[in-house]
Amino acid sequence: MISSVYSYYLAQYGHKTNSKYDTHTKAQLKNTYGRVLKSNSQTPTYKADMSEAAQKYAIDLKENARELSNIANELSGSDGHGMVFKKSAVSDNPDAVTATFIGDSSSADDTSLDIEVRQLATSQINTGHYLQPNSRTVKPGDYSFDLNINNLTYEFQFNVDEEESNSDTQNKLARLINRSNIGLNASVSEDSLGNTALNIESDMTGVSVIKPTIFNIRPNNDIQTDNPDFVEGFDEPTMEKNTNFIETYGLDRVTQYPGNAIFSVNGEERSSASNDITINKTFAISFHNTTDKPATISLKDDADSITESITELVSGYNRLVSIAADKENDKFEGNAKLKKEFSRIMKAYQPQLVRNGLTVSDEGSLEVNKAVIQKAASDGTLSDVFNALDSFKKSIQRKADDISINPMNYVNNKIVAYKNPHKPVNDPYNLSAYSGMMFNGYI
Secondary structure, eight states, X not given: OHHHHXXXXXXXXXXXXXXXXXXXXXXXXXXXXXXXXXXXXXXXXXXXXXXXXXXXXXXXXXXXXXXXXXXXXHTBOXXXXXXXXXXXXXXXXXXXXXXXXXXXXXXXXXXXXXXXXXXXXXXXXXXXXXXXXXXXXXXXXXXXXXXXXXXXXXXXXXXXXXXXXXXXXXXXXXXXHHHHOSSEEEEEXXXXXXXXXXXXXXXXXXXXSSOSOSEEEEEOXXXXXXXXXXXXXOOHHHHHHHXXXXXXXXXXXXXXXXXOEEEEETTEEEEESSSEEEXXXXXXXXXXXXXXXXXXXXXXXXXXXXXXXXXXXXXXXHHHHHHHHOGGGGGSHHHHHHHHHHHHHHHXXXXXXXHTTEEEOTTSOEEEOXXXXXXXXXXXXXHHHHHHHHHHHHHHHHHHHHHHHOGGGGSOOEEEEOOOTTSOOOOTTTTHHHHHHHHGGGO
């Protein structure tokens, strides 16, 4: 039974990554400890339902309540109060500079960035000699060359057949390089006269202070032989043959050297090996073109990001409500109590939710009316939406935290003894039922 619950937990929730709100300060842990003590002192001693269905039900409640609480925290201010929506970054020159906000919306200010791009980061391009495609300029035979990139050297071996033309050989090399998947893209280009050349371009951009190129090609002098008595060493004919091949096709001919992006942020000049940068762990910036004047990056609470944030909160709430609404869970006596608790919350907030773009279904789930939210954004009345949703958010977060503290409170529990209301005693075993069902499989 326990192994089945483990499998269910891993299948349903094991793939999810932890939120930053899953780590806590000492003050937060102390607050949680106090809530646990209070719950223990007020909860009767009972015999919990430890059936497989009850354990899965408790897992669903616990994990979805925790997720809803994390969403509410993400949409709260840094002090835990107020309503904060995800912000979006906008550029007044998106053709040259685009930006994505990757920071914390609760602590973000309205500071803007002025970015001027003087030079884009460039890749390295080697363009070979343009040769008559139907001719053959090298002798048939085995060839090889060494290609060095990222401090690694790769050896490419190939042969030129009697029937192969220059175009055939160039296309063969392009396929060979592309299949190697080492960060290079090769293709065959044609000039106005119909001659063809091999182009090799690096995926990487930028240049280091150590060397001016990203990759280089040089001849290989390894001897291809089946003679077991051969001793490896320098072979001048092989070197000469491979050197002649590289020079004939122009494989080592650099036509564009790599370069760094040169730009300024609020007047401070910087450089980067890439056209994609991060500034202050807040903005992800991409350069697409140079600028004649600085491009301004600013934060905006636009209607789309606000609607997205509200939808995220509503989705988290609906997932938790759907567990109580599932008829399969009506066999648990605590499920009826959970439905009533959600119903009380919805009854208290339904009028103001409806006025501010949220509709309530008969089952108690919510749906976002995007048209109302966007109209409020254009009318400048979003503050009313903020205030209405903030109080609702606090209420459902409190309920989610209560469920997360003791999800076993909603299964079929048989009361063994009530606590003395005049002398409450903390019972450490009540809230350990959930963790116990998860860990006693190791014993």
